[in-house]
Amino acid sequence: MQVKDQFDFVRQHIRKNKLRVFMTVLAATMGTAFLIILASVGFGIQDTLRKEILDNRLVTQVEVYAADLNAEKAEEMKKIDHVNAVVFRQNVGTWQKSELDGFTTYSQLTVSDFKEEAKAGFALAEGRLPKNAQEVVVGHDFAASLYDESAEQTEQATAESDEETSESEPQPAYREAVIGKTFTYELGNFNEEKSFGQPIQLTIVGIAKAPAKDFIQDSRIYADAAVIPELESIYAKGMPEDNEEPLFSANLNVYADKLENVKSVTQVLKKDGYDVYSISEELDQIDVFFLALKAGLIFVGTIAILISSIGIFNTMTMAVTERTREIGVMKALGAKPKLIQRLFLLESAWIGLLGTVIAVVLSYAISMLANFVLPMIVGAALGEDGFSDLDVTFSIIPWQLVLIASAISLAVAMISGWRPARKATQIDVIDALRQEL
Amino acid sequence: MITAQHIQHSFKIGKKGKERPVPVLKDLSFHVEKGAIVSIVGRSGSGKSTLLHILAGFLKPDSGTITVDGTVTSDFNETDSAAFRLDRFGFIFQNFQLMPGLTTFENIELPLKLKGISRTVRKAEVNELLQQVGLQEVRDHYPNELSGGQQQRVSIARALITNPPVIFADEPTGSLDSETEQEILALIRSLNRTRGITFVIITHDDEVAAIADTIYHMHDGVLAAGGVHHAG
Ligand SMILES: Nc1ncnc2c1ncn2[C@@H]1O[C@H](COP(=O)(O)OP(=O)(O)OP(=O)(O)O)[C@@H](O)[C@H]1O
Ligand SMILES: [Mg+2]
Numbered sequence: 013m014q015v016k017d018q019f020d021f022v023r024q025h026i027r028k029n030k031l032r033v034f035m036t037v038l039a040a041t042m043g044t045a046f047l048i049i050l051a052s053v054g055f056g057i058q059d060t061l062r063k064e065i066l067d068n069r070l071v072t073q074v075e076v077y078a079a080d081l082n083a084e085k086a087e088e089m090k091k092i093d094h095v096n097a098v099v100f101r102q103n104v105g106t107w108q109k110s111e112l113d114g115f116t117t118y119s120q121l122t123v124s125d126f127k128e129e130a131k132a133g134f135a136l137a138e139g140r141l142p143k144n145a146q147e148v149v150v151g152h153d154f155a156a157s158l159y160d161e162s163a164e165q166t167e168q169a170t171a172e173s174d175e176e177t178s179e180s181e182p183q184p185a186y187r188e189a190v191i192g193k194t195f196t197y198e199l200g201n202f203n204e205e206k207s208f209g210q211p212i213q214l215t216i217v218g219i220a221k222a223p224a225k226d227f228i229q230d231s232r233i234y235a236d237a238a239v240i241p242e243l244e245s246i247y248a249k250g251m252p253e254d255n256e257e258p259l260f261s262a263n264l265n266v267y268a269d270k271l272e273n274v275k276s277v278t279q280v281l282k283k284d285g286y287d288v289y290s291i292s293e294e295l296d297q298i299d300v301f302f303l304a305l306k307a308g309l310i311f312v313g314t315i316a317i318l319i320s321s322i323g324i325f326n327t328m329t330m331a332v333t334e335r336t337r338e339i340g341v342m343k344a345l346g347a348k349p350k351l352i353q354r355l356f357l358l359e360s361a362w363i364g365l366l367g368t369v370i371a372v373v374l375s376y377a378i379s380m381l382a383n384f385v386l387p388m389i390v391g392a393a394l395g396e397d398g399f400s401d402l403d404v405t406f407s408i409i410p411w412q413l414v415l416i417a418s419a420i421s422l423a424v425a426m427i428s429g430w431r432p433a434r435k436a437t438q439i440d441v442i443d444a445l446r447q448e449l
Numbered sequence: 450m451i452t453a454q455h456i457q458h459s460f461k462i463g464k465k466g467k468e469r470p471v472p473v474l475k476d477l478s479f480h481v482e483k484g485a486i487v488s489i490v491g492r493s494g495s496g497k498s499t500l501l502h503i504l505a506g507f508l509k510p511d512s513g514t515i516t517v518d519g520t521v522t523s524d525f526n527e528t529d530s531a532a533f534r535l536d537r538f539g540f541i542f543q544n545f546q547l548m549p550g551l552t553t554f555e556n557i558e559l560p561l562k563l564k565g566i567s568r569t570v571r572k573a574e575v576n577e578l579l580q581q582v583g584l585q586e587v588r589d590h591y592p593n594e595l596s597g598g599q600q601q602r603v604s605i606a607r608a609l610i611t612n613p614p615v616i617f618a619d620e621p622t623g624s625l626d627s628e629t630e631q632e633i634l635a636l637i638r639s640l641n642r643t644r645g646i647t648f649v650i651i652t653h654d655d656e657v658a659a660i661a662d663t664i665y666h667m668h669d670g671v672l673a674a675g676g677v678h679h680a681g
Contacts, residue, residue: 017562028550341546344507345560345607346535348528441507445546 013351022358025331033363036327040367041374043320044421047313048375048414049382052407054309056383058302060405065294066271070133072096074266074278077287081262089266092280094273097131099124102240102260106247107202110214110233112195115158115186119151121197121233123240123260132267139191139218145238149218150190151230158186190216197233199246199259208250212242310416317421320367321428328360328432332439339436340444349437356433357426364425368418379407450483450615450647451504456513458499473499474510475670483614486641486648488658491667497651498619500667504649505538505617506530518614535563539608539646543620545600547592547607554579554588557606564611574610582606582636598629605636609646616640618650622657634660 013021026033076089086100102123110117126134126141126149142148198211214233223230240260247259266288268277274292281288332339339352386406459472473496481487489497502508504515506522515523522533540546547556554575561571579585582602592600601621608616621637622630638660640646650657658664665672 013563014565014567016568017565024550337546338548338550341548342559342563343531344505344534344540344546345563346531346533346538347563348531350528351563442502445542 013347018351018355018358021355022362025335025359026362029331032327032330036323036363037367037370039320039323040317040364040421040425041370043313043317044368044371044417045374045378046316047310047420048371048409048417049378049407050313051306051309051413051417052375052379052409054302054306055408055410055413056405058298058306059408061298061302062295063405065291065298070267071271071291072268072274073132074268074274074281074288074290076264076266076281077289078264078285081264086264089264089281092266092277094269094277095266096269097128097267099128099132099134099265099267101263101265103263104199104243104259105202105257105261106259107200107205107207108197109200109207110195110197112158112186112190112193113188114160116161117154117157117159117231119154119157119231119233121148121235121243123235123237125237126234129234132265135221136218137221139216142217142234142236145236145242146213146215147217147236148214148239149220149234150216151220151232151234152222153229153231154216154219154233155186155190157229157231158190160185191219192216199243199250201250208246210246210250212246310420313417314420314424317424321424324360324363324425325428325432327363328356328429329435331359332356332432332436335436336439336444337447339439340441340447343439343441344445352439353433353437356436357429360425360429360433361422364422364429367425368421371421372414372418375409379409382407450485450518451481451649452516453480453500453504454478454514454516456500456503456510456515458496458503458508458510472670474503477513477671479665479672481647481649482662484641484645484647485663486637486650486661487663487665488650488652488661489665489667489672490652490655490658493653495667496670497667500672501617501619501649501651505540506534535560535611537613537615539611539613539616541601541604541608541616541618541621543623545592545597545604545624547600547603549592552589552591553584553595553603556592556603557584557610560607560611578606578610582609596629597625598632601625601629601633602636605633605640609640609644612644613646615647615649618648620652621650622652622654627656630654630657 078085081100083100086098089095089098104121108118108121110119136149137152139149192215194213194215196211197214198207198209200207214235220230220232220234244259251257266277266281268274271292274290278288278290278292342352343349383406387404390404456474456477457472458474459470461468461470463469477500489500491497499508503510503523506515506525510523513523514521517533517537520533522530525533548559551559557575557578558571561574566574576585579588582605584599584602584606587595587599590599592603595603601624605621618637622633625633634657637648637650641648648661650661652658663674665674
């Protein structure tokens with residue numbers, strides 16, 4: 013029998029039992045759509061989380077930890093493939109205090125290599141980079157961190173009598189531009205919280221650009237390496253003889269050129285004996301978790317498909333029973349058992365295929381609707397502004413999911429059509445012909 | 450053309466575990482010449498249909514061999530048997546056995562479809578045959594829109610469409626009135642003459658049996674030539 017005639021044959025039978033086939037297709041559709049939608053929520057949440065993580069951090073950053081980080085090691089790391097920048101920062105680790113026009117801040121002083129910083133995304137909002145030991149760049153939020161210490165104390169006194177209003181009262185902050193200003197910077201003993209009494213003068217020549225994320229505050233004082241000797245000598249003089257704590261604590265970040273290369277850079281660093289942390293590790297963990305979650309969801313969805321397969325099994329069994337005489341005649345005329353089997357398998361495959369196609373289309377529609385409607389509902393429940401800036405995707409249907417669901421649905425349709433089809437081939441010609449019309 | 454040798458067949462009846470064999474065919478041998486019309490008569494339950502089923506390959510005999518045109522068919526598996534039937538045999542049944550969902554045209558076309566013949570060739574061949582057996586007027590009718598005689602004509606046309614050398618007929622006129630019976634018999638006779646088709650006809654009816662070149666009588670599980678002849 014030609015393939016086209018086989019399809020004709022199947023179509024003819026389906027047309028004769030429209031309602032029954034329709035109901036079976038409906039069940040197959042519901043099962044498959046359920047699977048796709050369920051799993052799509054897994055994909056959606058994963059995507060939302062990934063986006064959240066990638067948005068909030070420097071994705072190409074690899075944090076490197078080791079006890080003995082130094083500039084030479086930083087130089088070495090620059091040679092690793094796909095490394096874009098190695099930012100070696102030395103942060104003052106002891107008590108420190110800055111005073112500008114009577115305003116105070118305890119912002120940390122950091123010595124860094126501005127060339128590498130620039131490659132890693134550091135930029136100035138105004139001014140220029142420091143040229144000598146007396147010049148510094150301050151973070152975007154440095155000015156905001158300045159406050160009037162004496163006013164603060166009186167305020168704390170009033171706060172005791174009236175706690176509620178004190179929180180909302182604005183702090184007496186510094187309101188002038190800090191660029192061009194010179195301030196005093198002094199080091200002190202951490203334990204005693206007391207200055208060594210040897211202040212130095214630093215001039216602000218530049219202000220760093222605000223960090224990409226508005227919840228990250230940058231009130232650091234960025235100084236050139238030229239300042240190190242002076243600070244070291246003040247520190248050495250101020251601290252007791254037996255002090256072993258260094259003034260600076262190092263902090264090293266390696267930046268890969270692309271997100272894809274973070275992993276390889278991480279691996280090289282690990283092999284070199286460093287402890288590293290990068291976003292790719294976190295993403296890996298999330299991906300593993302979601303792989304398990306999605307597998308679980310697909311499994312649950314598959315159960316729905318299995319339930320719908322009972323419908324296909326029933327429909328096909330009915331179809332075979334109903335057509336026993338016709339099958340007998342076909343066999344008597346010379347239809348081979350294989351052909352009979354194929355005709356019935358085609359029919360169940362067609363039901364499965366139709367159910368799958370409709371389910372895929374339906375799932376995309378439901379998914380789109382859910383992503384459109386659900387944020388509005390949740391937003392309304394949480395109050396307008398609470399949710400509006402959260403970018404949540406509830407459901408995503410990637411092509412892999414469509415492929416997996418279709419494969420499962422079609423396979424289940426074929427399997428549930430298998431026994432009825434076998435039954436059709438085993439029909440005895442003589443018995444079938446004996447059946448009354 | 451067809452040779453049956455030492456055919457034995459029995460059916461098992463009774464409840465499972467307590468079955469007992471009921472022998473129906475007992476060492477039956479017979480031969481059908483090419484181009485002949487052979488009829489088999491005998492009492493109801495004597496085993497005529499059983500013999501036909503064995504000859505056609507619907508049923509395997511317990512023992513004995515069937516040879517058709519030099520090919521031993523009694524050893525065939527289901528698939529080979531089906532292929533052989535499609536190629537060599539045509540069937541006419543008492544209750545026509547037409548497909549209720551197919552029109553006259555489509556019913557006659559069915560064996561050609563099974564053979565995998567292309568649509569255009571099928572169309573030409575079916576139309577030609579419709580002409581020959583006088584069914585053009587009802588080509589788009591479904592079986593339930595046809596008279597018994599017309600239905601049997603359709604079933605004969607279906608048997609003829611593949612041009613088989615042998616046609617088996619089990620009570621071909623059993624459901625028809627005598628006038629229609631005459632028409633069908635005339636058609637069979639003319640097909641035998643013009644196309645040289647071999648017919649094996651099973652019947653109760655002496656008039657039907659009378660068109661045969663040889664009449665076999667089924668009795669006690671074997672065939673005897675020159676059976677009862679009450680014609681006239
Ligand atoms: N499947 C079966 N199982 C058990 N016994 C059977 C079976 N088929 C036929 N028989 C028995 O075999 C015998 C022969 O049956 P068969 O149908 O060949 O008779 P027949 O000569 O064609 O009769 P009729 O003229 O009524 O059609 C009968 O006794 C019948 O009961
Ligand atoms: Mg009979």
